[in-house]
Amino acid sequence: MLTILLILIPIATGLLTLSLGGRSAKQLALIGALAELATALVAWTQFDPAAGAQFGFDYAWIASAGISFAASIDGISMLLVLLTTFLTPLIILSAFGHSYKNPSAFFSLILFMEAALVGVFTATDAFLFYLFFEAALIPVYFLAAVWGGENRLKVTFKFFVYTIFGSLFMLVALVYLYYQTPGQHTSAITAFYDLQLTPYAQGWVFWAFFVAFAIKMPLFPFHTWQPDTYTESPTPATMLLAGIMLKMGIYGLIRLLLPITPLALMQWGTLAIVLSVIGIVYGSIIAIQQRDMKRLIAYSSFAHVGLMAAGAFSITLNGLQGALIQMLAHGINVVGLFFIVDIIFSRTNTRYLDHLGGITQTSPRLSVYFMMLLLGSVALPLTSGFVGEFLLLAGVFEYNNWLGAVAGLTIILAAVYLLRMFQKAMFGKTNSSTEHFKDLTFNERAVLIPLTILVFWIGIYPGTFLKMTEPAVNQLLRFIHN
Structure with a gap:
């Protein structure tokens, strides 16, 4: 229950900020982010590291294909959920000293990105992971493209092309792994861990994941989008990119690439x-x-x-x-x-x-x-x-x-x-x-x-x-x- 709340709270408050915000947009966004932090702290106080994944939910998404809307929190996820929910209200508060055009949209995008990030760090279904992984790209793209510096459109276009290009490799690898699961196919990440792939198959899956995650982090030589995007983006977007979003790439390495x-x-x-x-x-x-x-x-x-x-x-x-x-x-x-x-x-x-x-x-x-x-x-x-x-x-x-x-x-x-x-x-x-x-x-x-x-x-x-x-x-x- 707590996991689904962690995903839904920023979405709900983001929609509220977008529709009712106006001059009070930043205050509404801060209240929503603090509510999210409080929920994460409740989860932390109840979390037992030795008990494995907790607070989970699993709802049939595409039941005939074995794809679920499923998420839970283990020790790795808990750390990154705490990081995300701790930094987001501070990032929102840091923007209080600035006046942004259309503040309702600006602050709601930050909350939508928080929801996508929490989704990435808690998803236990591979295609749900991919959905949130891509969803996190959309808010930061608009934050940079609308409120960024003089060269924002050129820079954000490069960022968008890089990340979409890498994500397509990951999607191909996930589809391949899905069809390797025995019997009734499933996209549960733990089912991918149990696959007995040949060295050749593992090799190309490795590189598909590596390119996707190396671009997102970024790693050399996939880094050329990063300095310009960080520099041209408004500071709250830069904070989201550097403080939390790049962690999605490292998390992907740890959660998918290494064990698979x-x-x-x-x-x-x-x-x-x-x-x-x-x-x-x-x-x-x-x-x-x-x-x-x-x-x-x-x-x-x-x-x-x-x-x-x-x-x-x-x-x-x-x-x-x-x-x-x-x-x-x-x-x-x-x-x-x-x-x-x-x-x-x-x-x-x-x-x-x-x-x-x-x-x-x-x-x-x-x-x-x-x-x-x-x-x-x-x-x-x-x-x-x-x-x-x-x-x-x-x-x-x-x-x-x-x-x-x-x-x-x-x-x-x-x-x-x-x-x-x-x-x-x-x-x-x-x-x-x-x-x-x-x-x-x-x-x-x-x-x-x-x-x-x-x-x-x-x-x-x-x-x-x-x-x-x-x-x-x-x-x-x-x-x-x-």
């Missing part, structure tokens, strides 16, 4: 990790060269997701646990950093580091929150990023020492580009853009305080989340190594 194609992993897993590691180094080097803060964080996100994918492809307990905890940590950190860039832009009308400086002199509160979120991103011990990166690197080292050593460069390179960004923007002399810079408002602190709390909660008490996901990860590893 274990033989193909033996053949192609190393190549997948190599591409992931190339993305880490390449994204970091490009980030160092950026002058636009928003674009710098976009490349930083690209580099971080490469490490998460490498850990997942290591198919070790450390690697998979690291990928999951890092998805949570990255979502918190990147949403906070994009919001701070948006605050700076709203006061100075520039995101370029060469045009900034001296902000600490007039904005001590902003400086403190900025530094705490930044330290979480560079994986300082006792912050959120440290736990995930430690486990991820341990998993990649366990797979291959050389690949682990190269992947470890992410810690050094991230410190270079992020600390340099902080130094250029916040220290030095003020100029005409920054000399009258105002410190944080109440609403801005209301967004940053919960994010900062999570940075240290994850870093100091990681067991809160690792214990929740470990039973589900161990079960997944049994499917892979069976």
